[in-house]
Amino acid sequence: MLALLSELRAFWLSRRREVNEKFARTLPLGDYVVDRWEKARELGFGEGTSIYDSSIVFGNVTVGEHTWIGPFTILDGSGGELEIGSHCSISAGVQIYTHDTVERSLSGGKAPIITAPTKIGSNCYIGPNTIITKGVTIGDGVIIGANSLVLRDIPSYCKAWGSPCRIVSKV
Numbered sequence: 001m002l003a004l005l006s007e008l009r010a011f012w013l014s015r016r017r018e019v020n021e022k023f024a025r026t027l028p029l030g031d032y033v034v035d036r037w038e039k040a041r042e043l044g045f046g047e048g049t050s051i052y053d054s055s056i057v058f059g060n061v062t063v064g065e066h067t068w069i070g071p072f073t074i075l076d077g078s079g080g081e082l083e084i085g086s087h088c089s090i091s092a093g094v095q096i097y098t099h100d101t102v103e104r105s106l107s108g109g110k111a112p113i114i115t116a117p118t119k120i121g122s123n124c125y126i127g128p129n130t131i132i133t134k135g136v137t138i139g140d141g142v143i144i145g146a147n148s149l150v151l152r153d154i155p156s157y158c159k160a161w162g163s164p165c166r167i168v169s170k171v
Helices: 002-023 029-033 036-042 102-106
Strands: 056-063 074-084 095-097 118-120 158-162 165-170
Touching (some): 002 029, 095 118
Parallel strands (some): 056 074
Antiparallel strands (some): 158 165
């Protein structure tokens, strides 16, 4: 067991140095081992899409082609379909949901979990640490600023940010 742990540490140090020299970054252990593009293919995502090993995927999630899904994201399609288009950037720490348990919690478990499909169009940028709630539709060509809380639909070709998220201009 100690020999295996020693080999794993040696591998990690070697990969960490290699990746840091090439890309000036360090990653969690799983991201040195798992190929981001292979993980996306296994999840049935579109050609050229990548998703970090540190990302969590639940339920019914579809993603188009050439979309980048950053580290530490949550794609929760457990309440219905979660659809992300092609050529998107889903930044680090983004959380996207298709359900909430607010009514269930307030009712002491008597009310059902509320679900609704959530959709992000193509050619979108979703800034770091953004939360997109159930039932939201974001159109094509949308920019969502960092740390936004998206509670309502955002039409195509808009810039929006804030908590709650609001449209600030057209793209």
